[in-house]
Amino acid sequence: MLSDNLKTLLASTEVFSLKSRNFHWNIEGSNFPQYHAFYDALYNESYETVDNIAEYIRVLGAYAPASLTRYAELSVIGDQTKIPRAELMFAESLQDCEKMIELVVAIFDVATAERQQGIANYMAELQDFYGKKSWMIRSILKKDRE
Ligand SMILES: [Fe+2]
Numbered sequence: 001m002l003s004d005n006l007k008t009l010l011a012s013t014e015v016f017s018l019k020s021r022n023f024h025w026n027i028e029g030s031n032f033p034q035y036h037a038f039y040d041a042l043y044n045e046s047y048e049t050v051d052n053i054a055e056y057i058r059v060l061g062a063y064a065p066a067s068l069t070r071y072a073e074l075s076v077i078g079d080q081t082k083i084p085r086a087e088l089m090f091a092e093s094l095q096d097c098e099k100m101i102e103l104v105v106a107i108f109d110v111a112t113a114e115r116q117q118g119i120a121n122y123m124a125e126l127q128d129f130y131g132k133k134s135w136m137i138r139s140i141l142k143k144d145r146e
Helices: 002-026 034-059 068-074 085-114 119-140
Strands: none
Touching: 002 034, 002 068, 002 085, 034 119, 085 119
16 A cells, blocks of 8 residues: 555655764764765755655555654664764665665555556655765765775
8 A cells, every 4th residue: 555655665764864863973084074964964855855755644544653663663774773984884874775765666656556646756756866865875985096
């Protein structure tokens, strides 16, 4: 059911945003100012999508989950309780962005099949968003040319 898929997306986005905030606060290294700012944007921009997703769930007549217990049950993004070093934070965020892309692409197909074009359109926007962030993170992780 489309609303169930969106609940998974809502929970996954909450965990993704929270993890971005963890990394924003706790990242360390000589590029700290850029890394800190990158994760600030990742947190804010992903968190902005949470309300839109929740409202689409309501539009479909279901209730939007809003509890940490439900988010932990539903999220496809794993929680991070530790403080990894910078390179590992970026590697983890890249994997998470790829999981988010997989999820929104799958939901796009369900929304299209149910002729929910507005939701499909929003999934396409989210695919772009996570795709751009993946490109940026891959660029951060690339070793300098000699
Ligand atoms: Fe901050």
